[in-house]
Every structure is written in C-alpha cells, then in structure tokens.
Amino acid sequence: xxxxxxxxxxxKPLDDEAAQVLAGVLKALADPVRLKLVSIIAAQGEGCAxxxxxxLGKTQxxxxxxxxxxxxxxxxxxxxxxxxAWFTVSQDRLAExxxxxx
Amino acid sequence: xxxxxxxxxxxKPLDDEAAQVLAGVLKALADPVRLKLVSIIAAQGEGCAxxxxxxLGKTQxxxxxxxxxxxxxxxxxxxxxxxxAWFTVSQDRLAExxxxxx
DNA sequence: CTTTCATATTGACAAACGTCGATACATAGC
DNA sequence: GCTATGTATCGACGTTTGTCAATATGAAAG
Numbered sequence: 001x002x003x004x005x006x007x008x009x010x011x012k013p014l015d016d017e018a019a020q021v022l023a024g025v026l027k028a029l030a031d032p033v034r035l036k037l038v039s040i041i042a043a044q045g046e047g048c049a050x051x052x053x054x055x056l057g058k059t060q061x062x063x064x065x066x067x068x069x070x071x072x073x074x075x076x077x078x079x080x081x082x083x084x085a086w087f088t089v090s091q092d093r094l095a096e097x098x099x100x101x102x
Numbered sequence: 103x104x105x106x107x108x109x110x111x112x113x114k115p116l117d118d119e120a121a122q123v124l125a126g127v128l129k130a131l132a133d134p135v136r137l138k139l140v141s142i143i144a145a146q147g148e149g150c151a152x153x154x155x156x157x158l159g160k161t162q163x164x165x166x167x168x169x170x171x172x173x174x175x176x177x178x179x180x181x182x183x184x185x186x187a188w189f190t191v192s193q194d195r196l197a198e199x200x201x202x203x204x
Numbered sequence: 205c206t207t208t209c210a211t212a213t214t215g216a217c218a219a220a221c222g223t224c225g226a227t228a229c230a231t232a233g234c
Numbered sequence: 235g236c237t238a239t240g241t242a243t244c245g246a247c248g249t250t251t252g253t254c255a256a257t258a259t260g261a262a263a264g
Contacts, residue, residue, distance in 0.1 A: 009137065009140060009141050009144065009196075010140075010141065010144035010145070010191065010193070010196075011144070011145060012141065012145045013138060013141045013142045013145055014137055014138050014141040016134070016138075019134035019135075019137045019138050019141075020134050022134075022137055023132050023133050023134040023136075023137055026128055026131050026132035026137075027129075027132040027133075029128050029132070029203075030125050030128035030129040030131070030132040031125050031129075031221090031222080032118070032121035032122050032124075032125040033121075033222085034125075035111065035116055035121045035124055035125055035128075036115060036116050036118075036121050038111060038112075039111050039112065039114065039115045039116040039121075040115045042111065042112035042113070043112070043113060043114050043115055048240095049240075049241065050239095050240065050241085058222095058223080058224095059223075059224055059225080060240085060241075060242090061223080061224065061225080061226095061241090061242080061243080061244095062222070062223055062224070063241095064241060064242055064243085065222080065223085065242090065243095066222090067241095068242080080230095080231090080241095082231065082232065082240090083230075083231045083232065083239065083240045083241075084231095084240065084241085085240080085241065085242095089112065091112070091204075094111075094112075094203050094204055095204055097203060098200040098203055098204045101131075101196050101199060101200050102193075102196055102197055102200045133251090133252080135252085150210095151210075151211065152209095152210065152211085160252095160253080160254095161253075161254055161255085162210085162211075162212095163211090163212080163213080163214095163253080163254065163255080163256095164252070164253055164254070165211095166211060166212055166213085167212090167213095167252080167253085168252090169211095170212080182211095182260095182261090184210090184261070184262065185208095185209065185210045185211080185260075185261050185262060186210065186211085187210080187211065187212095
C-alpha cells in the first residue's frame, strides 16, 4: 500500500486525487465491525480469522470481506500459517493517518 | 458534541457503542468532498458556505448536506454572520480522533 | 411588508455498502 | 489420489449514501 498524501490536511486544500485516496482509507476504518476487528487484533497483538465470526457475531463471509478491506487499506497485514490466516495491525498506517489529520 | 471513547483503539477491544460512535465520526470524514471542505476551511482559517459550491463543483444543496454532516460530527463549527454561514475546523475534534487511533 | 439572496429541507434516483447463504478455493492430513 | 477444514468469492437482498432539482426557510434591505 502506498503512502498517504503527506501534507497535513490542515495546511492546504487537498487536490481531487489526494482526497479520494484519503477518503478510501478512512472509509475502511469507518465501520463498527472493522473498528472492533482492529481493536481486537491490536489488543492481542495478532488475531486469527477463525476466531472473529464468533467474537463479532457475524458470518464467516462477512468477516472475510471486512478483513479484505482493512488489508487493502493497509491497516491490517495478513500472514498465512498453515490453513489459518493471521492478522496484525499496521501501527505505521494508523500513524500515517494521524499525521495527515493533525 | 460529546467526547469520543477515550481509550485508545489499540489497547482493548471496543464495545458495540464505542465502535458505533467512532465509526460515525470517521464516516463523516471519509468522503472526498468533505475532506476537501475541511482542508479548504482549515487552510483559510475559516470559510463561507457561499464559496464552496464553486470551489467544489457541487450544487448548493449537496454542499449544505456535507457541511451539516461535518458539523453534526463535531468536525466543523458553524457561525451565522448576517445571511452567511461561516465555518471553522475543530482542531480539538481532530486531535480527539488522532488520540483514539494512535 | 415585500423583495432579495443565502442556506436548509424535501423527494427522487442511482450507486455503493453490509450482510448472508451457497459455493469455490486452498492447505494439511490420511 | 480423497477428505476435512479454514478462507475467499459469488449472487442476491435490503439499506445507506451522494447527488440534484425543486421548494421552503431565514435574514437583511428597501
């Protein structure tokens, strides 16, 4: 995943593309289920996809879909271990977002 | 607008309500037009609603709708001056968001 | 009070989104 | 190879979202 626009949001108007990219990443975060996923994984250091349907009360396809979006946005990183998929939170990515917002 | 959940996102799993509230605020930010609004207003220090339709290439009702969402989320503050509506960015609100994310 | 102009609200529409059941794919073990 | 199991994809559905034209509201000026 490429870096976010590096200029802080507050210093000069965003151009169309930067706004599009930043909105995409924020949109990935702007969902209660995905926020819970991130917080669960962060709290544990890592998390297995197999545990999330029960923890979230969502079906496996739904969880898989949310995980994909978070990975695509660079917020989660995925690692395959045997048949299981493990995820970690990219603190760097979150820091990037904060750097843009403040 | 009330404060966001104060625990950083990364230390313990969010409960349903906190996830809902935080997602709502992030959703307000997760749109290219609204991000441009925020960046324009921040860059100028303040901004008049009358200028945004032209700056954004959107109709007046559309801009009004986006401004409402940003105000509802506590990201913009609105001040009436005669017949004009002026907006400023709540840096505190953005700082709150960053505090939760990092 | 009437007119004018800035902003908000309404109603409608297409596009995007979250969700699920069913199914396909992939990996490990037999 | 076949089977079992974890994960991803597909198709469909109802809901939410962004957008606009039309209209209503609000505030100043004449």
